[in-house]
Amino acid sequence: MVEVVKNPILEFHNLTVAYDKKPAIWNVDCKLPKGKIIGVMGPNGSGKSTMMKSIMDLVPRSSGYVKVFNCEDGSKTKIAYVPQRSAVDWDFPINVYDTVMMGRFSSKNIFKRPSRNDKDIVLDAIRKVKLEDFVDRQISELSGGQQQRVFIARALAQQADFYLLDEPFAGVDVGSEQAIMQILKEMQANGKSIMVVHHDLQTAPHYFDWLVLMSTRLVASGPFEKVFASEKLGEAFGGQLEMLQRVGDMLQKKQHPVREPRSTK
Numbered sequence: 001m002v003e004v005v006k007n008p009i010l011e012f013h014n015l016t017v018a019y020d021k022k023p024a025i026w027n028v029d030c031k032l033p034k035g036k037i038i039g040v041m042g043p044n045g046s047g048k049s050t051m052m053k054s055i056m057d058l059v060p061r062s063s064g065y066v067k068v069f070n071c072e073d074g075s076k077t078k079i080a081y082v083p084q085r086s087a088v089d090w091d092f093p094i095n096v097y098d099t100v101m102m103g104r105f106s107s108k109n110i111f112k113r114p115s116r117n118d119k120d121i122v123l124d125a126i127r128k129v130k131l132e133d134f135v136d137r138q139i140s141e142l143s144g145g146q147q148q149r150v151f152i153a154r155a156l157a158q159q160a161d162f163y164l165l166d167e168p169f170a171g172v173d174v175g176s177e178q179a180i181m182q183i184l185k186e187m188q189a190n191g192k193s194i195m196v197v198h199h200d201l202q203t204a205p206h207y208f209d210w211l212v213l214m215s216t217r218l219v220a221s222g223p224f225e226k227v228f229a230s231e232k233l234g235e236a237f238g239g240q241l242e243m244l245q246r247v248g249d250m251l252q253k254k255q256h257p258v259r260e261p262r263s264t265k
């Protein structure tokens, strides 16, 4: 099941990426819509991270291509990428402010001096993720949820049109997960497109408008409810059907599977 998209932000055209000749993603062909929060789901090793990296041109393509479409105003679509937590050296000696400031530098201007405008944008991004009390704190001294928010602030400082987040909720407490989700919804309300690699089938229905299901091949891409309710979910996740049944029951009862954060009052 691959839904046709008329005004896409992104197109995968027969894309294959292999490591040591073993395909990590195989012949992926689909278009993804603008202005949505898109979930990318599938079992471990199904190629979700590779899909993200192929958009950023971080992995060599064996065949096919990825095309990112222009913004409405004709300017080039800017992409910000938040890698998996495990790909980041959290012991690197750098504080929150300087990490977020990295979002204002590209490979072409790494030696520029930050302008007043850069500084304002960085402080604004830090405020948006509610880390203003931690600007001077080393990133190694933050909790998992705070570290993730620093990287989201760095992406916000890039002022991109399209945001890619690889498992932003891994190693993050429930309160931080909800805070991050709130930030993503606000970004969407401001016209941004967002793509998120996610593992948790219970929370997914509350987060995404569009679902891409991977199992090395593309299993499905379409409106969330349509893909989630189809047999494609079982096809992608194979052995985990019992758990899926429980999720289905929960959805029928309209229970919100995410616990409310405990009040701090």
Ligand SMILES: Nc1ncnc2c1ncn2[C@@H]1O[C@H](COP(=O)(O)OP(=O)(O)OP(=O)(O)O)[C@@H](O)[C@H]1O
Residues within 6 Å of the ligand: 019, 020, 023, 024, 042, 043, 044, 045, 046, 047, 048, 049, 050, 051
């Ligand atoms: N740098 C690499 N070198 C060799 N093989 C790799 C490399 N990166 C990923 N792979 C392999 O490619 C396949 C897809 O990996 P990928 O990380 O894209 O999957 P994933 O769906 O994101 O997995 P997970 O949910 O566990 O993070 C896996 O079999 C993985 O072992």
